[in-house]
Amino acid sequence: MAKSKPFVSDIENIRKRARKDIDKGAMTAGYSADRATVVKLLNHALATELVCVLRYKYHYYMASGINSQSVKAEFLEHANEEQGHADLIAERITQLDGKPNLSPEGLLSRSHSDYVEGDDLVDMIKENLVAERIAIDSYREIISYIGTDDPTTRRMLEGILAMEEEHAEDMNTLLEQLGKKGEPAKPAPDKKPATKRG
Numbered sequence: 001m002a003k004s005k006p007f008v009s010d011i012e013n014i015r016k017r018a019r020k021d022i023d024k025g026a027m028t029a030g031y032s033a034d035r036a037t038v039v040k041l042l043n044h045a046l047a048t049e050l051v052c053v054l055r056y057k058y059h060y061y062m063a064s065g066i067n068s069q070s071v072k073a074e075f076l077e078h079a080n081e082e083q084g085h086a087d088l089i090a091e092r093i094t095q096l097d098g099k100p101n102l103s104p105e106g107l108l109s110r111s112h113s114d115y116v117e118g119d120d121l122v123d124m125i126k127e128n129l130v131a132e133r134i135a136i137d138s139y140r141e142i143i144s145y146i147g148t149d150d151p152t153t154r155r156m157l158e159g160i161l162a163m164e165e166e167h168a169e170d171m172n173t174l175l176e177q178l179g180k181k182g183e184p185a186k187p188a189p190d191k192k193p194a195t196k197r198g
Helices: 011-020 035-062 068-095 121-146 151-177
Strands: none
Touching (some): 035 068, 035 151, 068 121, 068 151, 121 151
């Protein structure tokens, strides 16, 4: 039979450490990740989210055409959600005693995704889908790197990842609805059995 470990071996020692290192805020002795690397990765994720906000906002304002109203609404919703992700990431960076890099200088070089405007509605949707796919893979890699060393950051990123997957599915659905050419998708013609003339 496996030997069971006590949940907390020395609560008095934990209390002393918490009081001694109170100036470290949320950073306790139990934090085992490489804080500097996590902050750097989070700043890259922050830049990615900010570029996504800017791209979605641009697409929201520039989308036009017969099918644009529902697409514009989706772009605006995603821009607002990406801003929420950026806010979560910036807050976590400060909890880790880091500084969120909000400088416009170098924003694109820190971002994992590109800023591509697109020539028409379909191009805009495709560019957003590409960016979401990049974000999905980036978040998966960061989550894998963090592992169990920083459960708070990991949970936050897993929540953001789930939203990015949802965004990618939304963009894919819009492409299908537009028939990938900017025109409404045409239903498949009904297959009627051939009739004999006679």
